[in-house]
Amino acid sequence: MPYRCTRVSKDAEPGDPVGVVVLTHDERHLRRKLLHLTNDDVIMLDLKEPVVLDHGDLLMIDGAEGYVEVVAAEEQLLEIKARDALHQMQLAWHLGNRHLAAQIDPDRILIERDHVIKAMLEGLGAVVQEVVEPFSPVHGAYHGHGGHGHHDH
Template sequence: MQHVHSYIPAGQPSDPATAKVELPHDLRHLRRKLLHLDNGEMVMLDLKEAVLFADGDKLMLENGDLVEIVAAKEKLFEITGRDRLHLTELAWHLGNRHLPAEIDEERILIQRDHVIRSMLEGLGATVTPVETAFQPVRGAYHAHGGHDHHGHDHHDHGHAHEHDHSHDHHEHGAECGCGGHHHGHDHGHKHG
């Protein structure tokens, strides 16, 4: 069985791929995994650090052959607003909920969630069911727990205690999945 220890990001010059592997967004964050290719073969991915792969990235096999990552079509909601400012406001509401979202200039894509759909429509958004590839913004992806092989370092950034919160209902602990990072919430609440 061939092993993969390196990859070529999408858009960089490379030879054509000899095989493909189709994966939804939540299975494209990989470090070590047995992959089933479209030609019936299997390869062992074994990287030093976890990588969040995008559509079009290519895995390099030991024999020099390339396997292309294909983003599987997923059942999503396409969100559009009245204008760009409105779309930005909708993105803010989604970001507040730590939802994986793919954000373009004209639309936002999220996984189908009917509670979120109702909220968005209440805010004036147009929400349309679509089936397409999904590449969420990287930061939103890392807000999820459940992975023990992140390629980034959470042990000691040297700033875990430099934020002085005078109240504790916004404190983040390990259970929130954000790694204790400050998310830029505005703590200067004003009450009229």
């Protein structure tokens, strides 16, 4: 029978990790799901409401002093480099205007691969290259506010 998890924590409680679950960005948006650990164990995640799990979050095992660590999977992404800070803000605006998930770092932006968006960004003067690494985009403005994650236009 799989372990059952109904809580998420940022800090480990006493006990040993039961295992690690590696999930892509899209797979880290969930409420209830069977998760397959890297050691071939299975856990049942059953949360009260949907969450976005971050790299390093801990799924607390019910009735035990243990947890499962969440690891962000490597994904096929585009790394976007701008000429300067103002150019990066302009590029981020164009991506946001298209409602694209984006990880915004001080010196770059990461998005999921899309050849049409890549051509647009290069046309705007960005240097764009394909990379494979974990993806942790910025959460939307309505994340964690009881809403359904969308807004009206």
